[in-house]
Amino acid sequence: MLLKVEDLKVQYNTAEKTSYAVKGVSFEMERGEILGIVGESGSGKSTLGLTMMGLLPSHASYSGHVYFQGRDVIPMSFEELRQIKGDEISVVFQEPMTSLNPLIKVGKQVEEMLLLHLKDKDDAMTEAPDGTKLNRHHEKLSKEERKKRVLEMFEAVELPKPEETYKKYPHELSGGMQQRVMIAMALMCEPEILIADEPTTALDADIQDQILDLLKSINAKRGTSIMLVSHDLRVIRRVCHKAIVMYKGEIVERGTVEDIFEHPQDPYTKSLIAAITDEKKNSNPIEGEAALEVKDLSVYYVKKSEKLGEKPKKNVICKGMTFDVKKGEILGLVGKSGSGKSSISRAILGLHKDYTGEIIHHTDKPQMIFQDSAASLNPARKIGWILEEPLKNKKVEPAERKRLVKEMMERVELPEEFLDRYPRQLSGGQKQRVNIALALMSGSKFIIADEPVSALDVSIQEQIIELLLKLQKDLDLSMLFISHDRAVVERICDRVIHMEDWKPVS
Amino acid sequence: MKYILKKILTLIIALLVISIIVFIAFSVLPADAAISKLGTDATPERIEALREQLGLNRPVLERYFWWLANAVRGNFGESFQYTGVSVTSLIASRLGNSALLSLISFVMVVVFSIPIGIFSAKRKSFLGRGAMTTVTQITMGIPSFFLGVLLTYLFSLVLHWFYIGRYTPPSENFLAACGYLVFPAIAIALPKIAMTVKFLATSIRSELHKDYVRTAYAKGNTRNGVFYGHVLKNSLVPVITFMGIIVAEIVAGSIIVEKVFSVPGIGTLLITAITNRDYPVVEAVVLLIAFFIIAINFVVDMIYQAVDPRVKL
Numbered sequence: 097m098l099l100k101v102e103d104l105k106v107q108y109n110t111a112e113k114t115s116y117a118v119k120g121v122s123f124e125m126e127r128g129e130i131l132g133i134v135g136e137s138g139s140g141k142s143t144l145g146l147t148m149m150g151l152l153p154s155h156a157s158y159s160g161h162v163y164f165q166g167r168d169v170i171p172m173s174f175e176e177l178r179q180i181k182g183d184e185i186s187v188v189f190q191e192p193m194t195s196l197n198p199l200i201k202v203g204k205q206v207e208e209m210l211l212l213h214l215k216d217k218d219d220a221m222t223e224a225p226d227g228t229k230l231n232r233h234h235e236k237l238s239k240e241e242r243k244k245r246v247l248e249m250f251e252a253v254e255l256p257k258p259e260e261t262y263k264k265y266p267h268e269l270s271g272g273m274q275q276r277v278m279i280a281m282a283l284m285c286e287p288e289i290l291i292a293d294e295p296t297t298a299l300d301a302d303i304q305d306q307i308l309d310l311l312k313s314i315n316a317k318r319g320t321s322i323m324l325v326s327h328d329l330r331v332i333r334r335v336c337h338k339a340i341v342m343y344k345g346e347i348v349e350r351g352t353v354e355d356i357f358e359h360p361q362d363p364y365t366k367s368l369i370a371a372i373t374d375e376k377k378n379s380n381p382i383e384g385e386a387a388l389e390v391k392d393l394s395v396y397y398v399k400k401s402e403k404l405g406e407k408p409k410k411n412v413i414c415k416g417m418t419f420d421v422k423k424g425e426i427l428g429l430v431g432k433s434g435s436g437k438s439s440i441s442r443a444i445l446g447l448h449k450d451y452t453g454e455i456i457h458h459t460d461k462p463q464m465i466f467q468d469s470a471a472s473l474n475p476a477r478k479i480g481w482i483l484e485e486p487l488k489n490k491k492v493e494p495a496e497r498k499r500l501v502k503e504m505m506e507r508v509e510l511p512e513e514f515l516d517r518y519p520r521q522l523s524g525g526q527k528q529r530v531n532i533a534l535a536l537m538s539g540s541k542f543i544i545a546d547e548p549v550s551a552l553d554v555s556i557q558e559q560i561i562e563l564l565l566k567l568q569k570d571l572d573l574s575m576l577f578i579s580h581d582r583a584v585v586e587r588i589c590d591r592v593i594h595m596e597d598w599k600p601v602s
Numbered sequence: 603m604k605y606i607l608k609k610i611l612t613l614i615i616a617l618l619v620i621s622i623i624v625f626i627a628f629s630v631l632p633a634d635a636a637i638s639k640l641g642t643d644a645t646p647e648r649i650e651a652l653r654e655q656l657g658l659n660r661p662v663l664e665r666y667f668w669w670l671a672n673a674v675r676g677n678f679g680e681s682f683q684y685t686g687v688s689v690t691s692l693i694a695s696r697l698g699n700s701a702l703l704s705l706i707s708f709v710m711v712v713v714f715s716i717p718i719g720i721f722s723a724k725r726k727s728f729l730g731r732g733a734m735t736t737v738t739q740i741t742m743g744i745p746s747f748f749l750g751v752l753l754t755y756l757f758s759l760v761l762h763w764f765y766i767g768r769y770t771p772p773s774e775n776f777l778a779a780c781g782y783l784v785f786p787a788i789a790i791a792l793p794k795i796a797m798t799v800k801f802l803a804t805s806i807r808s809e810l811h812k813d814y815v816r817t818a819y820a821k822g823n824t825r826n827g828v829f830y831g832h833v834l835k836n837s838l839v840p841v842i843t844f845m846g847i848i849v850a851e852i853v854a855g856s857i858i859v860e861k862v863f864s865v866p867g868i869g870t871l872l873i874t875a876i877t878n879r880d881y882p883v884v885e886a887v888v889l890l891i892a893f894f895i896i897a898i899n900f901v902v903d904m905i906y907q908a909v910d911p912r913v914k915l
Contacts, residue, residue, distance in 0.1 A: 149820055174825070182822030194813035197832050198912060199839070208831075212822045265911040281821070 097163075098288060098321055099125040099148075104160035106143050106152065117143040119345040120160070127288070130315050130322045132336035132353065134329060134368070136553035140345040141325050145291040149187055150177045165288065183213040186282035190294040192274035196266040202277045203262030206246045209284035210237060249280045253310060272303035279310065283320065290314070293325045300432040301582060308335050327554060329372050330583070333357060341365045364555075371558040372583065382590055386420040386458055387542050387574035388444070393417040393453035395436065395443050413439050414598040417453070421542075426568060426575040428585035431595025437578045441544045444576070459542040459574065463535035467547035469527035472534075473519040479530055480515035486538040500537070507570070508533045508563060525556035529563065536571070546578045561588050605903075605915040613896050620892050621670070621885055628881045629662045635682035635879040656682055669885065679882040683875070689886045692871065700856060700867035702772055703783045703790075707852045710791040711798055712845075718795070719802030720834070734803070741796035746855045750789035750862035757785055767864045786863040790855045794848050801844050806837040839910050846902035850895045 106118040118140040125131050135141040146152050148162050148169060162169045164185065169177060189195045197205055237245070243262070250258035253276045266274055275295060282290055292311060296304035312335055315322050326332055332339050332353065339356055341349035341364065348362040360366045394416060399409040413436030421427045431437045442448035444455055445462060466472050473482055480501060487497045505512055508529040519527055528548060535543055545564070549557040565588060568575060579585050585592055628634075636652040637644075653659045657668070672679060678689040722734040757763040764782055772779035809815065810833060818828040857869030864870070868887055875883035907913045 151816055151819055178822050178824060180822075181820055187820045189813065189817065191813055195817045197814040197818070197836070199835050199910065200832075208823075209821055212827070267912050278817075 097124055098127040098129075098165065099323075100161075100163040101144070102161040102163070104144070104147065104158065104162060106140070106147055106156055106158040108153075108156050110155060116345050117156075118147070118158075121342075121345075121347055123340055123347065123350065125289075125321060125323065127321055128315070128319050129338060130312070130324060130336045132332035132339035133323065133325045133342060134327070134332050134339055135342035136327050136555060138344070139342040141327075141342050142293050145187060145293050145323060145325055148185060148291065149181055150174070151187075179213070182209055182282075182287070183285045184287050185289045185291065186285070186287040187291040187293060188275070188278045188282050188295045190297050192271060192278050192298070193266060195278060196274060198266055200265075201262070202264055202266055202269065202274075203243070203246055203250075206249065206277065206281045206284055207242050209281055210242050210245060213285050246280075246284070249284055250277075253277075253280045253283070253314075255280065270303075271299050272306060275299060275303075275307055276310070279307075279314070283314065283318070286318070287320065289321045289323060291323045291325070294327065295324070296331060297327070301580065302432075304331070305334075311335060329368055329554070341368070367555055367558070371554050382422045382425040385423050387423045387425075388421040388458065388462070388576070389454070389456040390417060390419050390444070391454040391456070393440070393443065393451060393455065395439050395448065395451045397439075398450060414595065417598040419593050421574050421576055423458075423541075423574050424568075424572050425591065426564075426577055426589045428589030428592035429576060429578045429595065430582060430585050430592055431580065433580055435595040435599075437580075437595055438546055441546050441576065441578055444544065457542070460538070460540045462542040462544050462576075463538060463540045465528075465531050465535050465543060465545040465548045467550050469524055469531055469551065470519060472531055473527060475519055477518070478515065479517055479519065479522075482519075482530070483515070483533055483537055486534070490538070504533045504537060507536070507567065523556075524552055525559060528552065528560055532560075532563065532567070536567070536573075541572065542574045542576075544576045544578070547580070548577075549584060550579065550581065557584065564588060609896075609900055609903075613893070616896060617889055617892060620888060621673070622666070624881065624885050624888055625662065625666045625669075628879065628884070631879065633879060634658055635881070638877070638879045639683060669882070673885075673889075678886040681875075681880055681883050683878045683880045683883070689882050692883060693868065693886060693890065696867050696871050698772055699769075699779070699783075699865055700860065700869060702779060703786055703856050703860065703865060703867060704849075704852050706780065706783050706787040707790040707794070707856070708849060710787055711794045711848060711852070714791075715795045715798035715802060716838075719799045720806065722799055723803040723806035723837075735800075738796040738800045742793050742800070744793060746789050746793060747858045747862050749792060750786060750859050753785050753789050754863065769865055771866075782863075783865065786856070786859045786865060789859050789862070790852055794851060794855075798841070798844065798848060802837065802841050805840050806833060809833050809837045812836075835909075839906070842902060842906050842909065846898055849898050853891060853894060 101124070102122050104118055104121045105116070107114055107116045117138075121140075121144065123131075133141045133144060143152070143156075147158055148164070150169070150172070152158065158170065160170060164180070169180065172180075196202065247258040247262060250261055255261050255273060255276050261269070261273070261277075266277075269277065279290075279295075290311075295311070296307050299307060308331060311322055311324070314320055322335075324332065324336055336353050338351065339353050340347050341356065341362065343362075343364045349356060349360065349365040356365060357369060360369055393414065395413045397411040397413070399411045417440070419427070429437055429440070439448055441464070443451045445464065464472075473479075483501045483504060484497045487500060492500070501515065502512060505515065510526060510529050510533070514522065514526070514530075519530070522530065531548075548564070549560050552560060561584065564575070567573060577585065577589055634653070635656060636649045636658060640649055640652060650659075657665060660668075669679065676690075681687050681689055681692055684692065722738070725731045725734055754766050758766045764785055769782050770778040814836075815828060815833060818832045823831060856867070857872055859865075860867045860869035861873055868890070872884065872887045874880075875887065903915060907915050
C-alpha cells in the first residue's frame with residue numbers, strides 16, 4: 097500500500113465562520129496507480145493534495161491520518177515533511193505561469209530539486225516496470241552532471257530544444273511548455289507519488305490532451321503513481337484507473353473508472369456523467385432568413401510601431417470571415433484562448449471599429465452574455481434595479497416595468513425575492529441567470545454569448561445550458577455562442593464554425 | 603534605441619521648461635540682484651548703474667535667450683554676487699561636499715532599510731506588527747530639517763561628538779569629512795529608511811501569497827530557502843523603482859539640511875543665491891539637480907531591465 101488516508105478532516109477557520117473542506121475521508125492508493133479525484137470547486141478535492149504536502153494555509157486545521165509508505169505524514173514536523181516534499185511526493189499545479197518563479201531561468205528552477213534533496217538512499221538504483229534503471233542517488237553531483245540530468249528530464253517530458261529551453265524564463269514559454277517544465281520539476285527526484293492538481297484546466301483543449309498523454313506515459317514508463325485532481329470527468333476517464341467522486345467534502349462514489357461510468361450509484365455522480373454524455377444536440381439544419389450576415393470580415397488591431405519612423409503594424413485576427421446566423425439558430429464559434437473570438441463579437445456589436453467587410457443585422461441590436469457573471473452586474477444595485485434599467489431607457493411605465501421584470505425572473509427560473517438582493521448575495525450560476533435575463537430584457541431576439549458557462553462548475557454548466565436551450569425555443573432566439581470548449585458547443589449549437597479556418601497565413 | 607532617444611528628448615524638454623520657470627520666477631520676485639547687493643540704502647543712480655552692468659534692465663525674454671545661447675555652449679556666466687567668479691567654478695568647489703553627503707545618506711538607506719524591512723515583514727504577531735508600524739510611521743513623519751536641529755543639539759552641543767561649522771572638505775581629510783557628514787546624513791536618511799522599510803515589508807508580504815512560493819515549499823525548500831532563494835528577489839524588484847524616488851528625495855532634502863549643519867554644499871549655495879537674487883547661480887544649480895534626477899531615473903530603468911527578464915525597454 098503506497099498511500100492510505102484514514103478519516104481525514106480539514107477545516108478552514110476564518111473570523112466569520114468555520115468551513116469544513118474535508119469531512120472524514122478515507123481511501124487507499126496502490127503503487128503504480130493513477131487515481132482520479134473528481135468534484136467541483138469547494139468539494140475539498142484540492143485540499144486533499146495540499147494536506148499531504150503540508151501546504152495548507154495557516155488558518156486551516158486538520159485531523160486524521162495520511163500513511164505514506166507506512167509513515168503518517170500528519171504529525172510530521174516541517175523538517176521531516178520537507179525532506180519528503182519534492183523528493184517522494186511532488187506536485188503540479190493548475191497555473192503553470194504563476195507557479196514558476198518569474199525571475200529565475202526554468203532550467204535553474206528544475207535543477208534546484210537536485211540541490212534540495214541530496215541525501216543517501218539505500219535503494220540508490222530502483223527499477224522501473226519497463227526495466228530501465230532509475231538513479232535515485234543525487235548526492236555530490238557536479239554542476240555539469242546536474243545540468244545533464246535536467247536536460248534528460250526535459251527530453252523525457254518532450255520539451256523541444258532542451259538546451260535552449262533551459263535558459264528561458266517562464267514568460268518566454270507557452271502555457272503547455274510551462275506545464276511540461278512543472279512536470280519535469282516534479283519528476284526530477286523520481287517521486288513515488290505525483291499529485292497533479294487540475295494540471296490541464298488552464299490550458300487549451302489540444303494542449304490539454306498532450307499533457308494528459310504525457311502523464312499517462314510517465315505512469316507507464318516510470319511507474320510513478322499519480323493522483324489526478326480534476327473537475328472534469330472527461331480528463332479522469334481519459335487517464336485514470338480508479339477514481340473517487342467528492343461532493344461537499346465527502347466521498348460519494350469510488351471504484352474503477354469503468355465501474356463509475358457504467359454503473360454510477362450516487363445521484364450526484366449520475367448528474368455529472370449525464371452532463372458529459374449525450375453530448376450532441378440532435379437537430380436538423382435550420383433553413384430560412386438570416387438574423388445576422390457577416391461577409392468577408394477581417395478584424396485587426398493596430399499595433400504601435402516599435403521603431404521610430406516605422407508605420408504602425410496591423411495585427412490581423414481573422415481574414416475573409418463569412419458566415420450567417422439564421423433566425424432561430426444557435427451558431428457555435430470555436431477557437432483557442434487568444435484566437436480573437438471575443439474581438440469578433442466586439443466587432444459585431446460595434447464596439448471594435450478596426451475591421452473591413454460587412455456586418456448586416458436583420459434584428460435589433462444584439463445583446464451580450466459574458467463569461468464573468470459578476471463583472472457585468474453593478475455591485476451597488478439590487479437585481480430588480482439592474483433588470484429594470486434597459487426598460488427605463490425605453491421609457492416604459494414603472495408598473496409595467498415591474499411586471500415585465502417579474503415575468504423574466506420566472507423565465508430564467510429565479511425566485512422573485514432575488515429582486516431585492518445584491519449581485520454578491522447570489523451564486524455564480526444565479527448571477528449568470530440574471531445576466532441572461534438582462535440580455536433578454538430589452539426584447540432583442542439576437543444574443544451573443546461569450547463563454548457563458550466556462551467559469552461555472554460542471555453541474556451548474558449543465559443547468560445554464562438547459563436554460564439557454566429552453567429560452568431559445570420559447571422565445572425563438574438566434575444566438576452566436578462563443579466558446580473554447582468543443583463539448584459544450586456540440587451540446588448546444590445547431591452548427592459550428594472554427595476560428596482556425598479564417599486565421600491569416602503568417 | 604527608441605527608448606534612449608525618448609529619454610534624451612525628455613531630458614532636453616524638462617531642462618528647457620525648468621530653466622524658463624526659474625527665469626519667470628525671478629522676474630516676478632520683488633527686488634533684484636542689484637538691490638540685494640548694494641542694499642536698500644544705496645542711491646538709485648548706483649543701483650541703476652549696476653543693473654546696466656549686469657544687464658538686468660533689458661527685457662526678460664532677451665535676457666533668457668542670451669543666457670540660453672551661452673548655456674548650451676556650457677557657459678553659465680558669472681555670479682552676480684561674487685563679481686568675477688564663474689558659476690561653474692562656484693558649483694565645482696561645492697559639488698564634492700554635496701555628492702558625498704547624498705552618497706552617505708543613500709548608503710545608510712540601503713544598508714539599514716533592507717534588513718529592517720525583512721525583519722518587519724517577518725513579524726507575525728499582532729504586537730510585533732503594531733510596534734513596527736508605529737515606529738516606522740513616527741519616523742516617517744519627522745521632517746529632516748527638524749531632525750537636523752535635534753541631532754545638532756544632541757551630538758554637537760550636549761555630547762560634543764562634532765562641532766557645528768567646523769567642516770573639513772573631503773579633499774583635505776576624507777575621513778574627517780565623512781565623520782562630520784554622518785550627522786546630516788542621519789537627518790536626511792532616517793525618514794527615508796522608515797519609508798523604504800514599510801515599502802519593502804509590504805512588498806514581501808504580498809509576494810508571500812503568490813503561487814510560486816507554494817511551489818517553492820512543495821519542492822522541499824526550507825523556510826529560509828523559500829525566503830532568500832525565491833521571495834526576496836521578487837520583493838526587491840518594485841523597491842528598485844522606489845529607490846529611484848528616494849535618491850531624488852535625498853538630493854532635494856539635502857538642500858535644507860546642508861544649511862542646518864552649515865555644510866558648504868550645493869544646497870547652501872542655492873539658498874544663498876536665491877536670497878541674493880543671483881539667478882545665473884540658481885539656474886545652473888537647479889538644472890544640475892534636475893539633470894541628476896532624470897539621470898537617476900534612467901539608471902533605475904536600466905537596473906530594472908537587468909533584474910526583471912519580463913521588462914524590455
